[in-house]
Amino acid sequence: MADLLARPIARRRFIHIGAALATIAFVPAALAAAPTRRWSGSALGAHASIELVGADAALAEATFAAVEQEIARLEGLFSLYRADSALSRLNAAGRLDAPEADVLHLLALARSAHRETGGLFDPTVQPLFAAYAAHYAGGRSDALPKAELADRLTLVGFDQVIFDEAAVRFSRPGMAMTLNGIAQGYITDRVADLLKARGFDNVLLDIGEIRVLGGGRNGDGWKVGLASGPDNESLRATLRLKDRAVATSMMAGTLLDANARVGHILHPRKGAVASAFSAVSVVAPEAALADALSTAAVLMAPDDLSRLDRPGVEIYATPV
Numbered sequence: 264m265a266d267l268l269a270r271p272i273a274r275r276r277f278i279h280i281g282a283a284l285a286t287i288a289f290v291p292a293a294l295a296a297a298p299t300r301r302w303s304g305s306a307l308g309a310h311a312s313i314e315l316v317g318a319d320a321a322l323a324e325a326t327f328a329a330v331e332q333e334i335a336r337l338e339g340l341f342s343l344y345r346a347d348s349a350l351s352r353l354n355a356a357g358r359l360d361a362p363e364a365d366v367l368h369l370l371a372l373a374r375s376a377h378r379e380t381g382g383l384f385d386p387t388v389q390p391l392f393a394a395y396a397a398h399y400a401g402g403r404s405d406a407l408p409k410a411e412l413a414d415r416l417t418l419v420g421f422d423q424v425i426f427d428e429a430a431v432r433f434s435r436p437g438m439a440m441t442l443n444g445i446a447q448g449y450i451t452d453r454v455a456d457l458l459k460a461r462g463f464d465n466v467l468l469d470i471g472e473i474r475v476l477g478g479g480r481n482g483d484g485w486k487v488g489l490a491s492g493p494d495n496e497s498l499r500a501t502l503r504l505k506d507r508a509v510a511t512s513m514m515a516g517t518l519l520d521a522n523a524r525v526g527h528i529l530h531p532r533k534g535a536v537a538s539a540f541s542a543v544s545v546v547a548p549e550a551a552l553a554d555a556l557s558t559a560a561v562l563m564a565p566d567d568l569s570r571l572d573r574p575g576v577e578i579y580a581t582p583v
Contacts, residue, residue, distance in 0.1 A: 300318050300320065300323030300324075300327075301313070302323075302327040302330065302331075304331060304334065306334045306337075306338065306447065306450050306451075306470045306471050307338060307341065307342060307443070307446060307447055307450065307471060308344075309447060309470070309471035311334070311469065311470045311471065312469065313326075313327065313330060313468070326458070326461055326463075329457060329461070330454055330457060330458075333453060333454060333457055334450060334454065334470070337365065337446075337449070337450045337453060338450075340363060340365055340366055340369075341366075341369070341442045341446040341449070341450075343389075343441050343442070343443065349362065349363065349366055350440065350442060353431055353433075353440065354389070354439040354440065357432065357433045357436060357438065358430055358431065358432045358433070359430060359431040359432075360429070360430045361428075361429070361430070362426065362428075362430065362431050365449075365453075366426075366431065367426060367427075367428065367431075369442065369445065369446065369449050369551070370424070370426050370431065372445065372449070372551050372552070372555070373386055373421065373442070373445055373555065374421065376445065376552065376555035376556060376559065377421045377422075379556075379570075379571070380555075380556065380559035380560075380563075380570070380571070381567075381570065382421070382422075382531060382532070383530070383531065383559040383562045383563065384444065384445075384555045384556070384558055384559035385419060385420070385421045385531035386421060386424075386440040386441055386442055386444065386445070387418070387419050387420055387421050387423070387424060387438055387439070387440050387531070388419055388441065388529045388531050389439040389440050389441040390415050390418040390419065390437060390438065390439050391412075391415045391416065391418070391419055391529050391531075391534060392441065392527070392529055393439070394407060394411055394412070394415045395407055395519050395525060395529070395534070395535060396519060398411075399519045399520045399521070399525065402521045403520065403521065404520050404521040404522040404524075406535075407534065407535070412534050415534075416531075416532065416534065417435075418435060418437050418438050418439075419531045419532075420435075420531070421531075423435055423438065424438075424440070444512075444528075444554060444555055444558035445551050445554050445555045445558075446551075447470075447471030447472050447510075447550075447554055448471070448472040448474075448508065448510055448549070448550035448551035448552070448553060448554030448555070449550070449551040449554075450470055450471060451468060451469075451470040451471055451472045451473070451474045451508070451550040451551075452474060452508070452549050452550050452551050454468060454470050455468050455474045455476060455550075458476075459476055463476075464476055464477055465477030465478065465479065467479070467485045472508060472509070472510045472550040472553065472554050473487055473504075473508060473509045473510070473550065474507075474508040474549070474550045475487075475504045475505065475506065475507055475508070476506060477505065477506065478505045479505075483503060484502075484503030484504050484505045485503065485504045485505070486501065486502070486503060487501070487502045487503075487504055487509060488500070488501045488502075489501070489502065489509075489511060489542070489544050489579060490511075490542075499542070499579075499581055500544070500579050502546065504546065506548075507546055507547070507548065508546070508547055508548065508549050508550035508552070508553045509544055509545065509546045509547075509550075509553055510544065510545055510547075510550060510553035510554040510556075510557045511542055511543065511544040511545075511557055512528060512542070512543055512544075512557040512558050512560065512561045513526075513541065513542045513543075513561070514526030514527075514528055514537075514538040514540075514541075514561055515541070516528075519535075524537075526538065528558060528561050528562065530562050536562065537583075538561050538562065538583065539563070539564060539565055539582060539583060540560070540561060540565075540580045540581055540582060540583060541581045541582070541583050542580070542581045543557050543560040543561050543578065543579070543580045543581070544557060544578070544579040544580075545557040545560060545571070545576065545577070545578055545579075546576065546577040546578075546579075547575060547576050547577075548575050552576075556571055556576065556578075559571075560578065560580065565580070565582065568580060
């Protein structure tokens with residue numbers, strides 16, 4: 264774990280897709296028997312794959328090239344592990360001038376999620392995460408010292424991030440952000456938009472999170488199974504989704520300490536805490552929202568999940 268801060272953290276998958284398909288974009292049903300064109304790659308450290316059914320070779324090649332270009336462009340904005348990314352430059356300097364529209368859009372979504380979750384979704388936990396990762400890098404199992412925890416908590420607070428078309432700015436020296444709890448979903452949404460713009464309107468897309476367009480092969484919804492745990496292939500629920508997104512968060516998805524007690528999702532006011540849930544999945548209209556809400560929900564008490572209730576949002580929480 265010594266190089267944890269220098270490389271992307273492996274994301275273990277908690278969602279299984281029906282019929283063993285990763286990402287499928289369907290053209291009209293009359294072409295269902297047409298050849299399938301496949302692509303696989305990665306986005307922010309997560310495996311990604313696409314299957315286009317009914318597309319000729321030229322259309323598939325052009326579509327896959329556009330997907331790769333879009334993913335690369337967005338990674339250039341949101342990657343925590345590329346020194347040249349917009350996020351890394353912001354973290355290094357405390358300021359990012361003339362941010363691109365996607366940066367402002369994602370930060371606006373993050374601000375909305377921060378408010379909706381009572382501050383539990385907070386991208387500025389990065390200094391806190393860095394402290395835990397460094398503390399446990401040598402295989403230690405003792406708690407992070409209270410004084411260090413208190414010091415790092417003073418650097419956490421998304422309300423201290425100021426952003427507009429001129430710049431993104433941290434109000435306190437030493438602040439930093441991670442967008443890992445929302446950027447995966449955001450990239451999934453942008454790739455879904457790209458495919459839809461190219462005429463694929465019945466799509467099951469997995470680019471780190473799940474987003475579906477249309478109703479699947481038979482029109483009754485795409486079949487998506489929710490795994491019981493990071494190392495457990497059994498399903499705790501099976502969903503049928505139409506024009507929806509789903510994201511799952513688990514405290515045990517990445518563990519930092521030798522005793523497997525400190526998870527990668529940190530409370531912005533307390534640091535490392537135990538979760539009341541082994542897994543929380545959120546279904547929402549878009550993957551970025553589902554991603555952010557599932558991240559915050561892991562930190563909530565069971566009675567507090569109701570604060571996420573709103574039209575179009577469904578929560579599937581499994582108690583520990």
